[in-house]
Amino acid sequence: IEHTTARIVAPLSAYGAQPALTGPGMSALVAWVEEIAALTQPERIHWIDGSTDENDALVSQMVEDGTLIQLDPRKRPNSYLARSDEGDVARLESRTFICSEDPDDAGPTNNWAAPDEMRATLQPLFAGSMRGRTMFVVPFSMGKIGGPISQLGVQITDSPYAVASIEVMTRVGLEVTELIAQGSPWVRTVHSVGAPLAPGQADSAWPSNPEKYIVHFPESLEVWSFGSGYGGNAILAKKCFALRIASVLGRDNGWMAEHMLLIRVIDPQGRAYHVAAAFPSACGKTNLAMLRPTIPGWTVETLGDDITWIRPGADGRLYAINPESGFFGVAPGTGAATNVTAVETLWGNVLFTNVALTDDGDVWWEGLTDEAPDHLIDWRGEDWTPESGRPAAHPNSRFTVAASQAPSIADDWEEAVPLDVILFGGRRATNVPLVVEAFDWEHGVFLGSNISSERTAAAEGRVGELRRDPFAMMPFCGYNMGDYFGHWLEMGRRAETLPRVFQVNWFRRGADGRFLWPGFGDNSRVLDWIIRRLQGEADAVDTPIGRVPAPGSLNLEGADVPQNDLDELFAIDVDAWLEEAELTDEFYDLFGDRLPAELHAQLSALRSRLIRA
Ligand code: GTP
Ligand code: SPV
Ligand code: MN
Numbered sequence: 001i002e003h004t005t006a007r008i009v010a011p012l013s014a015y016g017a018q019p020a021l022t023g024p025g026m027s028a029l030v031a032w033v034e035e036i037a038a039l040t041q042p043e044r045i046h047w048i049d050g051s052t053d054e055n056d057a058l059v060s061q062m063v064e065d066g067t068l069i070q071l072d073p074r075k076r077p078n079s080y081l082a083r084s085d086e087g088d089v090a091r092l093e094s095r096t097f098i099c100s101e102d103p104d105d106a107g108p109t110n111n112w113a114a115p116d117e118m119r120a121t122l123q124p125l126f127a128g129s130m131r132g133r134t135m136f137v138v139p140f141s142m143g144k145i146g147g148p149i150s151q152l153g154v155q156i157t158d159s160p161y162a163v164a165s166i167e168v169m170t171r172v173g174l175e176v177t178e179l180i181a182q183g184s185p186w187v188r189t190v191h192s193v194g195a196p197l198a199p200g201q202a203d204s205a206w207p208s209n210p211e212k213y214i215v216h217f218p219e220s221l222e223v224w225s226f227g228s229g230y231g232g233n234a235i236l237a238k239k240c241f242a243l244r245i246a247s248v249l250g251r252d253n254g255w256m257a258e259h260m261l262l263i264r265v266i267d268p269q270g271r272a273y274h275v276a277a278a279f280p281s282a283c284g285k286t287n288l289a290m291l292r293p294t295i296p297g298w299t300v301e302t303l304g305d306d307i308t309w310i311r312p313g314a315d316g317r318l319y320a321i322n323p324e325s326g327f328f329g330v331a332p333g334t335g336a337a338t339n340v341t342a343v344e345t346l347w348g349n350v351l352f353t354n355v356a357l358t359d360d361g362d363v364w365w366e367g368l369t370d371e372a373p374d375h376l377i378d379w380r381g382e383d384w385t386p387e388s389g390r391p392a393a394h395p396n397s398r399f400t401v402a403a404s405q406a407p408s409i410a411d412d413w414e415e416a417v418p419l420d421v422i423l424f425g426g427r428r429a430t431n432v433p434l435v436v437e438a439f440d441w442e443h444g445v446f447l448g449s450n451i452s453s454e455r456t457a458a459a460e461g462r463v464g465e466l467r468r469d470p471f472a473m474m475p476f477c478g479y480n481m482g483d484y485f486g487h488w489l490e491m492g493r494r495a496e497t498l499p500r501v502f503q504v505n506w507f508r509r510g511a512d513g514r515f516l517w518p519g520f521g522d523n524s525r526v527l528d529w530i531i532r533r534l535q536g537e538a539d540a541v542d543t544p545i546g547r548v549p550a551p552g553s554l555n556l557e558g559a560d561v562p563q564n565d566l567d568e569l570f571a572i573d574v575d576a577w578l579e580e581a582e583l584t585d586e587f588y589d590l591f592g593d594r595l596p597a598e599l600h601a602q603l604s605a606l607r608s609r610l611i612r613a
Contacts, residue, residue, distance in 0.1 A: 009053040012061045016046030016054075016134075019174060023181035029154065033137050036156050036190055041128045042135035048163060050139075050173025055164070062160050066205050068351075072361030077348035081363060082161055083381055084230055084354055088208045090396045091232040091239065091281075093475050096214040098244065100479070105218070107480030108590045118215055125194060125211065125226050132197025133158040138166050139176035139186075142242050142309075142323035144414040149255070149311050149321045151246065152176055152186040155236050159193050159207075162234045164351060168326035168400050170237045187245055189223040189236035216240060218248040218478050230353075231328060231398065242307045242323050244478035250309070251479060251487050254494065259472040260308035261289040262322050264410050264417065265527050268297030273531050276308045276320055276499075277423035278472040280453055282396075284425070284506060284519075286329040290341035290408050293524030295555055300524070301410035302341075302403070303417065305329065310419065316496025319416040324403065331355050331365040331397045338367065338520050341408045342399075351400040354379040356392035365393035421530055424471070425504040427453035429464055431576050432505040434517055434569045435526045435554075436546035437533060441492040443546065444501025446602035449485050450584055456513070462576035468587055482594025489598055502530055503546065508569055516565045529554050543572055544609035574610050581607050 018030070037045055048054065059080065062068040068080040098106040099115045106112040113121070136157050143150030155166060166172060180186050194209030212227035223240040225233055232239035246257035260276040267273070279285050289305035304322025313319045327345070331352070334342045355365045356376040364376055372392065378384035379394045403409055424447050426432070438444035448471045454464030468474065470481060477484050492498055504526055506519040529549055532538035539550035548570055556566070584603055588595050 009056055012046070012054075012057040015049065015051075015057060016044075018045075018047050019049070019177050021177060021181040024183040025186075026181035029177070029180055029186075032188060033156065037135055039123075039126050040130035040135060040158070040192060042130035042133055042158060044134050046134050046136050047177075048136055048138045048167075048172060050167065055167055058160055058164060062164070065203065067161055069357065071363060075360065075362040076346075076350065079348055079350040080352065081355065081357055082351065082353045083205065083379060085204075085206045085208045086380065087210060088206065088228050088230050089354065089394055090230060091475070092212055092214065092228065095212045096475065097216065098478055099215060099217050101219060104594070105479055107477075107482060107594065109474055109477070109481045115217055115219070122213060122215065122224055122226065125213070126190070126192060126224070129192040129194050129196055129226070130158040132199070132201065134160070136160070136163045138163055138172055139180060140166055140170035140172045140237050141176050141179075142170060142237060142246075143321050145171050145175050146179065147321070147414070149309055149319070149416055150323070151241075151249070152180060152184055153189055153237055153241050154180070154186055155189045155191060157191040157234070159191065159229050159234060161229060162191060165235050165328070165400050166237060168351065168402055169235055169324050169328060171325055187221050187223070187241055189225070189241060191225045191234055191236055192227075193229045194227040214240065216244050216478055218245065221245055221249075235328070238307070238324065238328065239476055242309075243473070243476035246309065246323075246478075247473070247476070247484065248478040251483065254491075255309065255311040256487070256491060258308045258310060259306065259476050261285040261305050262303035262308045262320055262417070263289055263291070264301040264303060265531055266299040266301070267531055273420040273534065274303075274320065274417040275421040275423060275527070275530075276310070276419055277425065277504075278448065278451065279425045280427070280451065280469040280472040281475075282330055283427050283453065283472070286327060286342065287339050287520060288523060290339055290345070290406060291523060291527075292341055292408075292521050293527075294521040294558070295524050295528055298524055298528060300408065300527070301413075302406050302408040303410055303413050304403070310491075311416075312491070312495050313416075313418065317418045318491070318495050318499060320419050321416045322403070322413065326400060326402050327406070328398050328400050331368075331399055332391070332393055332395055333367040334365070335367045335369065341406060343368075345401055345406040346399055347405075349402065349405065352397070353400070354394035354397035355399075356384060365397055366391055419499040420534060422499045422501045423504050424448045424451050424501070425506070426451045426469065426472075427507040428505045429454050429456055429507065429509045431463060431573065431580060432503065432508065433545075433548055433572070434505060434508065435529065436503045436543075436548055437530075437540055438501040438503070438546055441498050441501065442489065442598050443602060445485060445488045445492065446599055446606075447501065447503045447546070448488065449599060456509070462573060462579050463583065466580075466583060480591070480594050482591035482596070485599055486596045489596055500530075500534060510565065510568055516569045518560060522559055525555050525559060544574070544606065544613045545572060545577060574613050577610050578607065581610065
């Protein structure tokens with residue numbers, strides 16, 4: 001394999017000068033950069049301008065340093081593989097903190113520490129933490145630059161891998177710095193891998209620190225992340241800013257930051273509908289965002305796969321954008337049979353992390369093909385064969401790729417779209433039917449507050465162990481989740497025309513443990529029913545838990561779903577639901593008087609409907 005980049009313009013050191021900008025915001029930005037530099041003591045400061053030349057130089061430097069492995073450009077042009085440290089492979093919820101002045105403002109579902117104490121903890125960690133390294137200043141925009149729903153931020157980081165990732169996931173560059181210089185508000189985010197280099201000390205391919213902190217100060221709108229280089233811990237624009245900090249901004253300013261994919265569904269008559277869906281991490285957002293319908297006549301266009309910001313428009317409807325500009329998607333399970341759109345998206349210009357390397361300089365992961373190659377280098381850098389008895393790619397290995405590269409991307413994907421439908425879904429082995437329509441917005445909020453996942457069908461008891469993940473936001477809500485439920489109810493009162501709310505579950509299992517629903521492309525059948533509900537063309541029956549498809553109203557033509565499985569997919573076990581209501585009651589108690597009365601009322605209404613059934 002030839003390890004050369006396509007075009008080396010100049011060494012990285014040729015870039016990075018402080019932009020010659022003036023304006024009311026520039027001095028504050030420069031002062032902040034100098035303050036962080038004085039604390040972290042980097043060898044040099046590099047202001048990212050976001051140009052292609054600069055990015056080429058950055059990537060070449062990482063290849064030279066051994067941080068990235070270039071894939072064979074004949075197989076996958078301009079694509080690279082990074083291998084993380086074994087102890088740095090995913091977000092760390094136990095090390096994530098919301099440091100509000102009042103612990104009640106962080107709420108019972110977040111880790112909290114007093115801001116002063118946390119600053120005192122972080123100070124010695126960040127002191128000198130960038131010694132021997134380059135400190136990058138990365139101005140970014142979430143949403144298109146200058147867009148009406150967009151927000152600006154700056155990430156300081158000593159990780160060139162984080163810089164390359166941010167350049168895919170957000171809009172980075174001089175235009176952002178110009179807006180900041182002119183006085184636009186921006187959020188401060190600081191990231192260090194926490195691995196200073198002594199003079200002459202050799203660097204590792206993935207520097208990190210066993211001690212990790214991902215800290216949010218919601219009142220001063222700051223993020224400080226230490227010790228990890230991975231995903232949401234290091235790309236601070238993503239979960240830290242676009243969800244945790246943005247949820248606080250949304251609460252205070254009448255909008256919403258949600259862990260949702262965003263798609264446009266076009267029916268056979270060419271009518272377009274916009275659907276946002278909140279599913280917990282690793283529960284199918286990227287897959288649904290790139291869905292290729294198995295029923296004829298329907299089209300799905302991708303707008304976003306992970307985060308959606310929602311704002312009321314002048315016409316009383318709710319408008320949504322995807323604030324990101326790339327996908328940071330789970331690799332394992334992504335293959336031609338499940339998500340062919342993703343496979344096509346990944347033809348080149350991809351930054352892979354923790355997947356396996358093939359002998360001919362390409363990548364592989366479990367599920368990419370039915371059969372594994374005879375030999376691979378696994379995500380740890382070790383020899384691997386199908387007999388090794390361990391995964392070749394890490395289960396949370398990921399691809400980072402520009403959104404514009406998806407063949408399914410909507411032409412106008414950077415514009416705000418009016419929301420017609422909101423879906424809530426988890427990974428439920430029991431109880432939750434394939435699709436249920438909420439009676440109204442309040443009932444929809446109740447359904448969202450009850451999203452949970454269970455690993456397997458319950459061996460004992462009727463419901464498996466439920467991991468609660470309300471609105472798929474449990475790890476991402478930057479304030480008290482009880483108040484967050486209230487904000488959803490409040491948004492419902494503000495908007496004149498509300499999206500219809502549905503609950504979906506692709507993951508229900510039969511008694512034998514197998515999935516009852518084929519999923520993936522066949523999820524288009526559920527979208528078809530939902531859209532026909534909006535059009536008044538599909539019938540539903542009321543049940544205690546919501547409205548389900550009337551017999552025959554779900555289009556199953558050409559689907560391989562036996563009647564028995566269909567019955568099981570929609571079976572409502574009253575006793576199991578009463579048991580689940582009990583668990584919901586316990587969960588709600590966590591929030592004390594921060595839980596909106598409407599949700600208590602919804603729960604008791606559910607119980608009475610169940611008892612009457
Ligand atoms: P994050 O990026 O962590 O937020 O995850 P995500 O919600 O985008 O999940 P993703 O689409 O990457 O899917 C996670 C896993 O669920 C993959 O292994 C998929 O193959 C699997 N999956 C997605 N959709 C379906 C489905 O309809 N049925 C089944 N059985 N599995 C699915
Ligand atoms: C998730 O965990 O929901 C992700 C991956 O999308 S990360 O960006 O690392 O949070
Ligand atoms: Mn996610």
